[in-house]
Amino acid sequence: MSSIEPSEVKIKELISLFDKKQFDELLKLSNELLYNFPKSILLQNIQGVVHTELKNYKLAKDLFIKVVDLNPKYTDGYYNLANIFIKLNEEEKAIENYKEVIKLDKNYFKAHNNLGNIYRRKGLNKKAIECYLSTLEINSNYKIAYYNLAGVLQFYIINEENNFKENKNISDLEILCLSCYEPLTNFDWSNKIKFSNRLKEIFELHLNQCKIENQISNSIKSISKVKDRVSLNVKKQYEENPYPRWENIGLSIEPRNIKDVISDSDLKLDLKKITNCDSPEILIAGCGTGQHAITTASKYKKSKILALDLSFKSLSYAKRKANELGIKNIEFVQGDILDLESIDRKFDIIESVGVLHHMDNPHKGWKILTSCLNNDSLMLIGLYSEKARQHIAYIKDKIDKLKLQSSYSNIIKFRKDLIEHNNDKWNAIKSSPDFYTLSGVRDLLFHVQEHRFTISKIKKNLDELGLVFLGFDDRLVIENFRKIYNKKSNLYDLDKWQEYENYNPRIFASMYQFWCKKL
Numbered sequence: 001m002s003s004i005e006p007s008e009v010k011i012k013e014l015i016s017l018f019d020k021k022q023f024d025e026l027l028k029l030s031n032e033l034l035y036n037f038p039k040s041i042l043l044q045n046i047q048g049v050v051h052t053e054l055k056n057y058k059l060a061k062d063l064f065i066k067v068v069d070l071n072p073k074y075t076d077g078y079y080n081l082a083n084i085f086i087k088l089n090e091e092e093k094a095i096e097n098y099k100e101v102i103k104l105d106k107n108y109f110k111a112h113n114n115l116g117n118i119y120r121r122k123g124l125n126k127k128a129i130e131c132y133l134s135t136l137e138i139n140s141n142y143k144i145a146y147y148n149l150a151g152v153l154q155f156y157i158i159n160e161e162n163n164f165k166e167n168k169n170i171s172d173l174e175i176l177c178l179s180c181y182e183p184l185t186n187f188d189w190s191n192k193i194k195f196s197n198r199l200k201e202i203f204e205l206h207l208n209q210c211k212i213e214n215q216i217s218n219s220i221k222s223i224s225k226v227k228d229r230v231s232l233n234v235k236k237q238y239e240e241n242p243y244p245r246w247e248n249i250g251l252s253i254e255p256r257n258i259k260d261v262i263s264d265s266d267l268k269l270d271l272k273k274i275t276n277c278d279s280p281e282i283l284i285a286g287c288g289t290g291q292h293a294i295t296t297a298s299k300y301k302k303s304k305i306l307a308l309d310l311s312f313k314s315l316s317y318a319k320r321k322a323n324e325l326g327i328k329n330i331e332f333v334q335g336d337i338l339d340l341e342s343i344d345r346k347f348d349i350i351e352s353v354g355v356l357h358h359m360d361n362p363h364k365g366w367k368i369l370t371s372c373l374n375n376d377s378l379m380l381i382g383l384y385s386e387k388a389r390q391h392i393a394y395i396k397d398k399i400d401k402l403k404l405q406s407s408y409s410n411i412i413k414f415r416k417d418l419i420e421h422n423n424d425k426w427n428a429i430k431s432s433p434d435f436y437t438l439s440g441v442r443d444l445l446f447h448v449q450e451h452r453f454t455i456s457k458i459k460k461n462l463d464e465l466g467l468v469f470l471g472f473d474d475r476l477v478i479e480n481f482r483k484i485y486n487k488k489s490n491l492y493d494l495d496k497w498q499e500y501e502n503y504n505p506r507i508f509a510s511m512y513q514f515w516c517k518k519l
């Protein structure tokens, strides 16, 4: 029996001509073949596709109509025809044909997506969203549909809050999509959402945890009213975007006393000369969202931690996490490091990581912390490195020149520009996980106050404050350094570290974190 279609070899030849964009040859060969195979669907279809490429839309339309007449079950034919109707601005006919495709094959995701595009153009946002969601349910890797969905969501959900008032159902996927863009608590109708079991975690993350933190916030005491201009700006930033948002941390199973913990380290210390109280008092200055304070609270036996921060929102996050983890030895208080003297307390350990460089005058803050130290006490400080953050400084400089305020839309738009432009100087930032969350990227690039340090600047500060350098804290950094400088005494020689950093500019990418104590 003779076939109505040419041989596979011939079809491959046509496809190869198409791939090479040799359209004239393709049309010539297919016309010759049509002579022997006048009812070939594949030949008419490929000719239709070629005429589409050549923008001969009317010809293409006639060919696709022929295709579906020849085989009314040929989905690609309806799909191609629908695409042509779009080109010819005949939207209703396009809709009709996409629907035909979906009727024949409900998993034809591109038809769902294109149908969504037509509805979107017509302003039928809800219908468009439904189409994009169907597309993604079939093929969750189809990036174009995410892009389209994001575009339409901007206008839809916010404007269509009435849906909730009218008690119409919004699907889980719609809620999930929206929650990727904004905290659901930002919408005053969010308490009307009926969360299904599948969205239990979203409910926890977006609504319940916020509710708990709001309640906790009322229980946090202040040591004083913040007055310093920079501290007020920093407070505002972290009230709006507490940072870092974290889920899990590794905690010490067995708390130990200070001496046992220190004896495991390489710190330059005479163990006899460090504080050895039963119940050490520890200050975490600038505790943020609590990761650091909670780790320390689980590390030192019978410790009493005072965790201070400017931001109520960060403190509430921290206290919620401490409660969840059953940590009971932390008192969270709100206030400025600049006002610490007013509490008139001394501590056995003071830790302040990632904080002083956000003050107007870090030296002044550091001096106040030093005044809260007992003579045999230890201090852990974390400061940004100028060298390690060169790529960040470059971008921050650009933001300053553009006079960009840190509004939500500015941050999102600027980050999008960075992603889209392949500039060598910008690319390093893209490997930072912080770049991909709002609170992270604000902390990273849009901070209201950022100083950066060099080792010699640190040395000068230590001298002026009467502090002695005891060693860096990061084990990995120390191990790498020792591969080059193997004498133990080098570990405490800041000039050697300076030399080392000159050759390894990114070595302090996660800050200079070091221990010191009073001379």
Ligand SMILES: C[S@@+](CC[C@H](N)C(=O)[O-])C[C@H]1O[C@@H](n2cnc3c(N)ncnc32)[C@H](O)[C@@H]1O
Pocket (backbone or CB within 6 Å): 231, 234, 235, 238, 243, 244, 285, 286, 287, 288, 289, 290, 291, 292, 308, 309, 310, 311, 314, 335, 336, 337, 338, 352, 353, 354, 355, 358, 359, 443
């Ligand atoms: C980048 S976060 C670091 C938080 C925490 N130390 C950590 O490592 O996760 C900086 C925190 O320092 C706090 N901070 C900045 N200046 C402060 C000041 N003058 N007094 C108290 N806290 C301050 C901010 O509110 C913010 O929560």
